[in-house]
Amino acid sequence: MHVENLTLAYDADVPVVDGLTLEVPSGQLTAVVGPNGSGKSTLLRGMSRLLAPQSGRVLLDGKDIHQLPARELARKLGVLPQGPVTPEGITAAELVSRGRHPHRGLFGRLTSDDDAAINDALRAVELTELRDRPVDQLSGGQRQRVWIAMVLAQGTQHLLLDEPTTFLDLAHQVEVLDLLTDLNRDRGTTIAMVLHDMNLAARYADHLFAMRDGRIVASGPPSEVMTSELIRDVFDLDALVVPDPVSGTPIVLPRGRHHILIPESEEPRVIHS
Numbered sequence: 001m002h003v004e005n006l007t008l009a010y011d012a013d014v015p016v017v018d019g020l021t022l023e024v025p026s027g028q029l030t031a032v033v034g035p036n037g038s039g040k041s042t043l044l045r046g047m048s049r050l051l052a053p054q055s056g057r058v059l060l061d062g063k064d065i066h067q068l069p070a071r072e073l074a075r076k077l078g079v080l081p082q083g084p085v086t087p088e089g090i091t092a093a094e095l096v097s098r099g100r101h102p103h104r105g106l107f108g109r110l111t112s113d114d115d116a117a118i119n120d121a122l123r124a125v126e127l128t129e130l131r132d133r134p135v136d137q138l139s140g141g142q143r144q145r146v147w148i149a150m151v152l153a154q155g156t157q158h159l160l161l162d163e164p165t166t167f168l169d170l171a172h173q174v175e176v177l178d179l180l181t182d183l184n185r186d187r188g189t190t191i192a193m194v195l196h197d198m199n200l201a202a203r204y205a206d207h208l209f210a211m212r213d214g215r216i217v218a219s220g221p222p223s224e225v226m227t228s229e230l231i232r233d234v235f236d237l238d239a240l241v242v243p244d245p246v247s248g249t250p251i252v253l254p255r256g257r258h259h260i261l262i263p264e265s266e267e268p269r270v271i272h273s
Contacts, residue, residue, distance in 0.1 A: 001047065001158060001190070006056035008039075008046040015054065016042040017214040024207075029184045030192040031201035034211035035235050040194045041082060041162050043211070047192070048079040048160045060158065074102035078151030082162040082194075086135045092146045093131040096121050099153030121149040125179060141172030148179060159183075161193040165200070173197070177204045198235075202226050202249045210234050226250035 001024040008017040017039045024030055032040045045051035047058050049065050057064045065073055078099070086095065099121070100114040110118075122128045125145035130138065135146055144164060151159055164180070165173040181204055183189050195201040201208060202222035210218040210225060212234045218225045231239045237254055244251040 001192070002059040003043075003047060004057050004059065006043075006046055006058065007054040008042050008051055009054055010042075010051075012054070015214065017046065019056070020215060021056075022209060022216055022219065024190060024192050026190050027184075027188050028190065028206040029181060029204060030190075030207040030209065031195045031205035032192065032209045032211060033195055033198055033201050033234075034217075038211040038234075039214040040211055042214075044160055044162045044192070044194055045081075048077065048081075049073065050079070050081070071102050074154060074156075076156055076158060078154045078156040078159045080147055080151050080159070080161040080164060082166060084147055086143065088136065090135055091132050092127055092135055092138070092149075093118060093122065095135055095146055096131075096149045096153050099150040102154060117153045117155055121152040124152055124183065125149045139172070140168050141175045144168060144172070144176050145179060148176070152183070157189055159189055159191045159193075161191065163194050163196060165195065165197070173200060180204070198226070198231070199244070199251050202251065203244060203247050222250055226252070 003020060003022045006017060006020045007015050009015045020043065032043065034040050042051065046053055049058075052066070057066065059065070060068075060073070060076055065077070068076075096118050097110060097114070100110065100117060103114065104110070119128070122131050125148055127142060127145055127149065130142065135143055138146065148164070161180075164176055168176065177200060180191055180193070184191050205222060208218070208220065208222050208225045209216055210230060217234050218230055226241050228239055228241050231237050231241065231252055239255055240253040241250050242253060243249070
């Protein structure tokens with residue numbers, strides 16, 4: 001997916017994203033990070049055709065997404081917005097079946113291929129046994145997995161997710177990100193998602209875009225992008241960036257105004273300072 005000179009705004013006189021160009025790496029898991037108000041969610045809305053650009057374009061497989069028929073785009077691109085509203089009383093399987101809409105025939109009936117795609121999607125998110133459970137009776141992590149299963153059922157090779165871990169506790173955040181990592185590795189799905197947590201983004205993403213004031217400040221692998229200088233420039237935060245003792249990926253340790261002194265012999269090795 002290629003974004004070319006994209007300008008997005010809600011008010012015609014105040015662009016939120018102004019002349020932005022980027023390339024989402026194919027077959028990788030990409031995270032977009034940045035402070036509140038930096039334009040992350042607006043960028044994703046523009047990339048998913050939920051917000052029409054003032055100028056510029058978004059290309060998917062070389063075609064402008066705003067020139068594609070809606071059904072054709074839905075066969076290529078799955079989108080999970082922030083905080084989707086679950087219809088009251090709908091079961092997990094019924095919600096997942098809505099992902100098959102772009103593939104249904106003239107009469108809109110589910111075919112054996114649709115049934116197989118729904119079953120595969122529920123199996124991928126490990127919710128087969130809960131397929132007949134109303135979604136509003138599931139836990140937060142399970143509900144998010146149902147929504148992810150719905151976009152999986154679309155059978156697309158590209159996914160855009162806006163803060164898929166919002167309002168989830170840490171265990172459910174890891175659960176959802178593990179699922180997306182498995183999807184990327186097993187199916188080669190290109191995934192781009194907005195994340196607030198820099199440490200989770202660095203642990204799970206192959207590629208990072210760091211945004212501030214509607215522009216890309218840095219782009220690349222987390223090991224190259226995550227520096228103390230970047231954290232200061234993007235988040236106005238004084239921090240150390242050290243290796244995560246579990247994954248070896250960069251982890252941000254804010255200094256703050258109240259420090260716990262670490263004996264010199266125990267101080268973590270700094271990747272970037």
